[in-house]
Amino acid sequence: MQRDVGSLPLAPALRARLVAAGFQTAQELLDTGPCGLSKEIGISKEEALEALQVVRQECHSDATQTAGAPGTSRKCTALELLEQEQAQGFIITFCSALDNILGGGVQLTKITEICGEPGVGKTQLCMQLAVDVQIPECFGGLAGEAVFIDTEGSFMVDRVVDVATACVQHCQLIAEAHQEEDHLKALETFSLESILSHIYYFRCRDYIELLAQVYLLPDFLSEHSKVRLVVIDGIAFPFRHDFEDLSLRTRLLNGLAQQLIIIANDHKAAVVLTNQMTTRIGQSQSTLVPALAAAVPAKEAAIPAGGHCPNLHAG
């Protein structure tokens, strides 16, 4: 009821007029009523009625929604936020060096950007994560599912089969060594077919298809609530040609980043993006830097030239 007028989901022009006319809270609008409103700011009675309906709906949903629901504004202390963040899960990569650098693995509710030169292993790492996110909880995994958005066409399913088979074998070895009931039970459903069936693959051939796909992600993740990983391989590819207007590109990427942050948070998922490297020509030398730098706020993992990620799981 005390909701600020500026935060209501009305058409911007209408909002601006209400604020200019001196209305501050939602309650004031409701008290004024449609006739008063239409007179005060010079809109038709139908428009005023519609606007008040929206306001009423907003206030109603504010009152009935619980604190944890996505999309509402809620208050909490910084300490609570810190505790929540530290309790988040990780997706392990089975490469201890990488897991250590990342502070335990690829973190849920965060965006991780992987950049590196062609051929260094970015897609491999993404495939590995799409398998590792599915590891059953009794083996230390998240028992989740994965969304894989492919813009380059480099998702070769045969390779995923190699990685998944090795992962199942690894878990089987652990189960044999420990001989615990829940391990054996988990292995009944953790198989090559089940792993493959829980990687949801989307092929986006240009940036328009990518934008559209990301608009649909929140609904998809609501329907598939076990998804804990969203991979976009690669984020740079569709944006690096065909863009005369660089400011449009920056704006689109920023919008994309914002949507992904919300998705990561609301659905407790890890978002992983791969980026290309480009040469920045300096005064005396040229250096390799991530392409599209600074467009996406993320934790970065750069894989150096010539360096290979130590065995990411035989296969």
Add this chain to the structure above:
Amino acid sequence: MQNDVESFESKLLYQEMDWDQFDLNPKVIAALKKADIKSVKEILNLSEADLQRLMKLSSADIQYLLKTISRTLRKNSMLTALQLYQDKHHLTSQHQKLSLGCSVLDNLLKGGIPLVGITELAGESSAGKTQISLQLCLCVQYPYKYGGLESGAVYICTEDVFPSKRLQQLIDQQHKLRADVPTEIIQKIKFGNSIFIEHAADLDTFHNCITKRISLLLTRGMARLVVVDSIAALFRCEFGVSDSVTKARYLQTFGAQLHSLSTRFRTPIMCINQVTDAVSESEAAQCNCSAVDSRVSPALGITWANQLLMRLMVSRVSQPEQSSGVALHHTGSVRTLRVVFAPHLPSSFCYYTVKLEGVKGINPLHDMASCFKNL
């Protein structure tokens, strides 16, 4: 499952739309028309705030509009990895590849050249790049059952004249190279008729070639392989050091256009590239070459490499290698074919020779035995 094959419906969504067809509130449709918004692309290019301002609608309406548009554009776009794996149909399966016409070479590549994406073949001159490309132009014409795509090839020459004599030799000897295929089938294929030769010595001609001429051949299904021999030659003379930004833009544009053709028509693009001396260790490390090839790296740098699905390198073996006595039995003409990077292959290599009938991989165990037989 038509996930990879471009549906022409989605291309239409970038053109002028009849908004009345969409499942939208009439108020929204009216707002779209009033704001003179004509295509899906225009809508998605605008931010939500801009859309609210332009169309004078609430954020809930805009959200619904964006989702409806996106849903229409991306209908049936999801597959699970399991469906990809189980799809064995030759028109859509990832398992389908373009054979090189030799089982040893095919085994190195786990089947052959992937159908979607740009494959690069780099190496020094006379290492065998053109030989392999010519062989592919013949392989593509075989039936699916024998690793082909039942279609022709487009060969774009950017510097040298097309080697027609050598092609004719290869055609005449196909029965010898392809002992796995019944002779009646080989005789029925009119190899020469299905190889379309284009010449493009400069950037504009090349641009025209890929946007107009090749597009046409691919649309008509007359070709399902594009060879560019070579991509490096196009950039050799025209760009100095200060033009690197322009050069990068050309490379990105060509890469994107070739990539788009490849995706639309499920057609492999084979680009031949030259090599330059690796100036520093980091450059050599960049192309992941082992000690044998560390002196050279493929031309055109990282901008081009970013466009590639797979990079292969060929080189001559300068002296017989100690580890494999194979080279001793094939004096003078042993080459190596190396996988530098590919999303589905480990770094690996094999040996091959260039014979009258074409390029043949050397299977070490097999050939040693037959060599001894010939002595």
